Amino acid sequence: MRFKFLLIAILAVGTVAVSAQQTRPGQIQLASGWKFNPADNPSHSTVGLDDKDWKPINVNQTWGEQGHPDLRGIAWYRLKFNLPRALRDQDALKGGLYLALGRIANGDQVYLNGEYLGTSGRTVNPGTNPPPNFRGGAAGQERIYRLPIDDPRLKWGQENLIAVRVSSAPNAPGGMLSGGQFLRVARIKDFLDFQAQARSFTFIGPEVVKNFDIVNNSAISPMQGTLTIDAVAALSGRKVAQNTRAIDIAPSGKLPINLQLGQRDEAVKISYHLVFKDGDSFEYTEESPYILTPPVSNMPKINGATVFGARPGKPFMYTVAASGERPLTYSASGLPEGLRINPRTGIISGTTPSAGTYKVALTVTNTRGTASRDFQIVSGEKLALTPPMGWNSWNVWGLSVDEEKVMASATTFVEKGLRDHGWMYINIDDGWEIRADSPDPKRHPNGDIIVNNKFPDMARLGRRIHDLGLKFGIYSGPGPRTCGGYTASWQYEENDARSYASWGVDYLKYDWCAYSEIEPDRTSLPGLKRPYELMSGILAKQDRDIVLSLCQYGWGRVWEWGASVGGQLWRTTGDITDTWASMSRIGFSQVDNAPYAGPGAWNDPDMLVLGWVGWGPNLRNTRLTPDEQYTHMSLWCLLSSPLLLGCDPTRLDQFTLNLLTNDEVIAINQDVLGKQATPKVIDGQIQVWVKELSDGGRAIGVFNLGDAAVDYEINLAALGLTGEKRIRDLWRQRDINLNPNPQQRGSGPLPEKYSTRVASHGVTFIKVI
Numbered sequence: 001m002r003f004k005f006l007l008i009a010i011l012a013v014g015t016v017a018v019s020a021q022q023t024r025p026g027q028i029q030l031a032s033g034w035k036f037n038p039a040d041n042p043s044h045s046t047v048g049l050d051d052k053d054w055k056p057i058n059v060n061q062t063w064g065e066q067g068h069p070d071l072r073g074i075a076w077y078r079l080k081f082n083l084p085r086a087l088r089d090q091d092a093l094k095g096g097l098y099l100a101l102g103r104i105a106n107g108d109q110v111y112l113n114g115e116y117l118g119t120s121g122r123t124v125n126p127g128t129n130p131p132p133n134f135r136g137g138a139a140g141q142e143r144i145y146r147l148p149i150d151d152p153r154l155k156w157g158q159e160n161l162i163a164v165r166v167s168s169a170p171n172a173p174g175g176m177l178s179g180g181q182f183l184r185v186a187r188i189k190d191f192l193d194f195q196a197q198a199r200s201f202t203f204i205g206p207e208v209v210k211n212f213d214i215v216n217n218s219a220i221s222p223m224q225g226t227l228t229i230d231a232v233a234a235l236s237g238r239k240v241a242q243n244t245r246a247i248d249i250a251p252s253g254k255l256p257i258n259l260q261l262g263q264r265d266e267a268v269k270i271s272y273h274l275v276f277k278d279g280d281s282f283e284y285t286e287e288s289p290y291i292l293t294p295p296v297s298n299m300p301k302i303n304g305a306t307v308f309g310a311r312p313g314k315p316f317m318y319t320v321a322a323s324g325e326r327p328l329t330y331s332a333s334g335l336p337e338g339l340r341i342n343p344r345t346g347i348i349s350g351t352t353p354s355a356g357t358y359k360v361a362l363t364v365t366n367t368r369g370t371a372s373r374d375f376q377i378v379s380g381e382k383l384a385l386t387p388p389m390g391w392n393s394w395n396v397w398g399l400s401v402d403e404e405k406v407m408a409s410a411t412t413f414v415e416k417g418l419r420d421h422g423w424m425y426i427n428i429d430d431g432w433e434i435r436a437d438s439p440d441p442k443r444h445p446n447g448d449i450i451v452n453n454k455f456p457d458m459a460r461l462g463r464r465i466h467d468l469g470l471k472f473g474i475y476s477g478p479g480p481r482t483c484g485g486y487t488a489s490w491q492y493e494e495n496d497a498r499s500y501a502s503w504g505v506d507y508l509k510y511d512w513c514a515y516s517e518i519e520p521d522r523t524s525l526p527g528l529k530r531p532y533e534l535m536s537g538i539l540a541k542q543d544r545d546i547v548l549s550l551c552q553y554g555w556g557r558v559w560e561w562g563a564s565v566g567g568q569l570w571r572t573t574g575d576i577t578d579t580w581a582s583m584s585r586i587g588f589s590q591v592d593n594a595p596y597a598g599p600g601a602w603n604d605p606d607m608l609v610l611g612w613v614g615w616g617p618n619l620r621n622t623r624l625t626p627d628e629q630y631t632h633m634s635l636w637c638l639l640s641s642p643l644l645l646g647c648d649p650t651r652l653d654q655f656t657l658n659l660l661t662n663d664e665v666i667a668i669n670q671d672v673l674g675k676q677a678t679p680k681v682i683d684g685q686i687q688v689w690v691k692e693l694s695d696g697g698r699a700i701g702v703f704n705l706g707d708a709a710v711d712y713e714i715n716l717a718a719l720g721l722t723g724e725k726r727i728r729d730l731w732r733q734r735d736i737n738l739n740p741n742p743q744q745r746g747s748g749p750l751p752e753k754y755s756t757r758v759a760s761h762g763v764t765f766i767k768v769i
Contacts (some may be wrong), residue, residue, distance in 0.1 A: 026090040030100075030162070033079055034059050034176070036066075039072035040472035045163040051078055055547065059181055061079040062105055064173025074134065077164040077176055078507055085157045087185060088376050091149050095186025095219055099162075101143040102179030107167040108143060110132060112153040113160055118145050126152050133436045133485030135165060139577050142179045149185075169574040170553040189280040193216035196257070196272065200621055201289050203654045208288050210259045211262040214274075215515070216249040223249040225276040229259075232625065233267035234287060235709050236761045247274075261288055266627045266734075266759065289626040289655035293662040296417065300324035300364040302373040303421030303663045307671045309378045309385040310352040314545050317506075320346035322364040322371070323420040323663075334360045336377065347469045352545075355379050382600035384547050384568040387642045388507065388668045390425025390471065393609050395576075395646025398616030399431040399484045402454035403461055412466050412649035419469060421661045422670065425507055426465050427473030427644065428455075442487040447495040449487060462504030473507030473547075474500060478531030479514030485553055488514065493538050501542035510535055512552035528556040529565045536566020539686035549604065549642075559593035559603050569602040578609035578622040584654035587635045588687060590676070597640050597676035604642050608632065611647030611656045619648055626655065626764035630731065633659050634701050634765040637669035638677035638691045657686060664730045667764065668699045677701070686712050690719060697769030699730070704758035713753040721768050725750050728767040736766070753761065 002721050004271050034058035057066055063075060091097075099117075101110065109130055110117040116130045118135040119121060120138040125144045139640040142366060147154065147529040154160070168174025193215035201210045216223040227247050231240040240261065249255050261268055272732045274282040310528075317340060320330055332344035336353040346364070358377040363370060366561030378385060391409050393401040394561045413419045432455045443449055451458055465472040476496060481689055489496045489510075510532065519527040539546045550570035562570035572593055573586045586605045593603045610629055612619045624632060636643060645660070650659070669690065675697065677691035685706030691699040698721060704710055716722070727750070738748035756764040 003273050019395075026087065026187070027182055028084070028087065030079060030081060030181040030183060031059060031093070033081070035078045036063065037076045038063070038068055038071050040165070044076040044078070045114055045116075047114045047161050051378075053080065058180045059102060059271055061174040062173040062175035062177065063168075066175075068175060070632070071173060072168050072170060074167050074401045075174065076166060077166060080159055081154055081162070081183075082156065083154060083160045083183075086154055087183075087439075089472070091185045093186050093188065093191070093218055094149075094472070095190055095218070096146055096148045096151075097154070097183055097185060099145040099147065099183050100180055101145070101162075101176060102166065102181050103140050103142050103177040104138075104164075104166060105174040106139045106169045106173070107134065109165040110143070111143060111161075111163040111165070112147075112161075113154045116134075117147075117153065120459055121145060121149060130487075134165065135690065139169065139575075140177070140579065140581065157465075164572070166735075172574065186223050187280055188218060188221055188223055188276055188278060189282060191216055191221075192223065192282060193217055194272070194274075194282065194284055196286065198285060198620065200653050201655070203291065206263055207292075207301060208261045208263055208268075210288075212257055214247070214249065214255040214257060216251060216454050218254050219251050220595040223247065223276070225274060225558045226270075228273045230273075231261070232269050232271075232272045233264070233266055234269050235762075237709065237759060238464070240268055261281070263290070265290055265292060265735060266377055277698070287625040287627070289653075291655060291658040292630075293658040293665075294733050296323050296420075296661060297327040297555060299368045300328060300360055300366045300371040301663070302364055302371050303666070305386040305672070307373065307378060307385050307599075307672050309377045309380065309382045311381060311383070311545050312352050312354050314352050314380050316348065316350050316352045316541065317466065318348045318377075319419065319424065320348065320362055320364065320375075321420055321424075322346060323417065324364065324366050324371070324574060325368055327366065331363045331365075332360050332375075333363075334358065335381075339377075340345045345469055352379050353377075378472045383545055384602065384673065385400065385599040387602050387640055388425050388547060388569065388748045389643040389666075389670075390427060390428040390473070390507075391423070391645045391649060392429050392509070392607055393431075394429035395578075395609060395613045396619065397431075397650045398614075400616035401428060401431045403456065406461065407464060407472055409649045410468055410470055412652070413470060414468050416649065416652055416657065418649065418660060421663055422666055423473045423643075423645070423660070424469075425473050425644070427475070427507055427509065430477045430482045430484040430486060430511070432458075432474070433476075433482065435486075436481040436485055436487050443495070444619075447492050448464065448499050449489075449492065449496055458503040461664065466504055471506040472504055473509065474503075474505050475509045476510065477513050477515060477551075478535065479512070479516070479518060481514040483511055483513040483538075489535070490515070490518065492565040493535055495534065497538040497542055498541075499733045500546060502662055504544070505546055506544070507547045507549065508535075508539065509549040512555075513572075518544040522555050523554050525561070528558070529550065529561060532562075532565040532567060540566065557592075559596040563596075563601040568600055569604045569605045571606060573605055576606035576609055578613050578624055580624065582629050583609065583624065583628065583632055584761070587632070587639070588679075588703075590639050590641075590706070591678060594676040594678050598674040599672070602640060602642055602674075603676065605636070605639065607644045607646035608636060609646055610659055611649075611653075613647050617761045619651070622647070626763060627759040629656075629659055630765075631703060631761060632666065634731075635689070635703070637665055638689050638692075638699060638701050640669060640671075640674055642677045643669060662731060662733070664733050667766070668693070668730065680741070686710065688714060688719075694765070695769075697768060699765070699767050702764040702766075704759055704760060704762055706758050709762075711755065711757050711758060715753050716750050716768070722750055723749065725768055727754065728769070730765045732756055
């Protein structure tokens with residue numbers, strides 16, 4: 001590895017604030033003395049409130065660990081403290097104050113002396129009103145609020161009050177957690193903008209490269225100290241490089257860094273350690289990506305599912321997923337009457353024939369050759385015979401979604417080849433309706449819903465998506481409001497279903513949220529089922545097939561009854577975030593629901609948090625390491641989970657495309673048998689998950705949940721795998737040689753045990769057949 005350092009004096013913007021934990025001059029601790037109230041009331045932010053009956057609480061644990069295990073929703077924390085005038089005089093760098101509240105389990109709204117201060121670490125200007133609808137966000141992240149030294153919400157030399165309104169996730173207690181609570185003046189470390197966090201690695205020839213800047217945003221003081229960069233191979237543990245040097249970045253200057261590593265088939269863990277002259281330090285660790293999927297061949301190849309379900313008499317559209325050098329020519333023999341294939345686009349369209357199974361032979365040709373595959377069209381009542389694959393706007397754009405962003409994603413699906421590998425749905429999540437608290441009309445006089453100005457013509461948008469050979473999805477909920485506070489479908493279900501059908505919608509995500517105001521009892525199965533039974537029945541009457549996704553976070557063991565109320569998939573958990581803790585907790589808990597998965601009935605552990613995410617509008621690269629991303633994709637495929645990207649497709653890099661275009665990995669997810677994997681071995685931090693496949697084979701994921709790479713022997717015989725078979729490395733798309741003659745690769749007698757080395761939070765993903 002080579003590290004290149006160049007120092008250039010240049011004006012730059014942006015700040016990364018990093019908190020200290022120890023007591024020192026210019027800082028006051030706020031970790032003790034907090035009070036708690038489990039009820040939500042706007043008056044809890046006011047200075048004059050009598051809170052003598054509020055109970056003390058520890059801000060290093062959830063409230064569930066402190067006597068409130070069943071509390072879901074919103075609670076309040078309050079703290080009174082003195083703000084000495086001497087602190088004001090210590091602001092030598094003119095950077096103001098930093099209020100740190102540690103990590104918070106889900107969402108927060110912070111008030112200072114009765115005035116709204118901000119949400120999720122974002123400080124608002126004095127006089128700003130809090131949003132009318134409180135939705136959690138930035139779960140588990142540290143909250144740091146920055147205030148100017150003359151902010152009118154501060155009371156110098158007096159008692160001050162911090163009030164924090166905290167929300168919990170639907171499936172877990174909330175609370176203020178570990179991370180440190182304090183108030184201090186700015187130090188030079190707070191002016192650090194360490195841009196490695198916002199830059200991606202790129203693959204250039206034989207090297208993996210990253211260029212970024214270390215920026216000093218102080219206009220007053222130089223940034224002096226030492227920088228050490230260590231690089232260690234994540235799987236082998238071999239030290240790749242180390243470099244230590246002094247830094248002296250001028251005020252408003254920057255230090256460019258260029259990292260270059262030789263490509264390998266394992267990640268490299270890169271640690272940056274900055275020690276400042278005043279004793280503060282900053283650390284950041286990342287891992288370089290590595291590509292295992294072979295390049296897509298120029299030869300034609302048909303990918304995606306081998307079966308598609310549709311309802312008789314409804315409009316039919318299916319796009320043959322095929323890769324290879326363009327242009328491709330498509331044909332299909334055995335298509336039933338009423339269906340036709342466009343030889344240029346591969347779109348099969350028309351009207352679904354009468355009930356039955358129709359066997360079709362697909363063929364794709366280019367100048368390099370020809371590929372064929374058998375395909376089945378099943379006309380009946382079941383939709384989504386394999387897990388839906390596509391994109392959803394929420395984890396990337398949140399409520400800032402608009403038509404331009406949606407169409408950019410759809411176009412990118414075609415341009416970057418995702419459609420060629422089976423990715424088909426383009427789904428708009430929350431934020432397309434009129435806000436429920438807006439004075440503007442939410443519906444036309446006939447009850448039909450009105451869209452906001454970000455989506456001027458939904459029917460046109462649907463046509464544009466369909467013209468690309470993709471499918472169109474939308475979002476609503478059974479309550480009076482959506483999760484984001486927009487108009488939902490309560491008492492207008494018929495109107496909305498008709499609108500969706502007229503727009504060409506193919507998929508509806510139906511999110512519970514404010515329906516709790518209609519049905520507050522989460523233990524009532526009839527109450528949990530009612531809104532979904534209602535909407536599925538109405539959707540079935542429309543003149544098109546609309547896949548119904550039940551989003552109610554797994555309440556009432558939804559997997560046991562989701563299919564019976566007309567759903568094709570159902571969320572089994574609360575929202576996922578792009579952390580190992582969130583992804584692994586959700587993914588490895590999908591056990592009890594396995595018997596209920598199958599064609600047309602899928603457990604949904606939420607969207608993929610790969611690529612650039614952010615919940616809108618500011619994006620960042622996922623915080624999952626490369627090995628964690630391999631685990632994420634492998635596990636979701638083993639789980640027969642819907643595969644819905646939650647990223648910005650326009651920013652897909654080579655590594656993420658490697659994750660999303662491996663047809664052998666995707667085939668495990670799209671297997672027509674539809675069995676969900678289950679853990680067959682749990683051995684310390686190792687879990688072995690096995691999935692039965694329609695060809696008689698087994699897909700096996702060996703997952704290392706521990707913090708260090710390990711060698712592990714899979715006992716194949718104990719898994720019932722013996723005889724003459726092949727072991728296929730799915731990510732590398734190659735057979736593992738079992739033949740005793742090293743000159744002859746291929747199948748051979750399976751060994752009793754198969755040895756593999758698995759990276760921390762990584763996976764070995766194989767198929768035995």
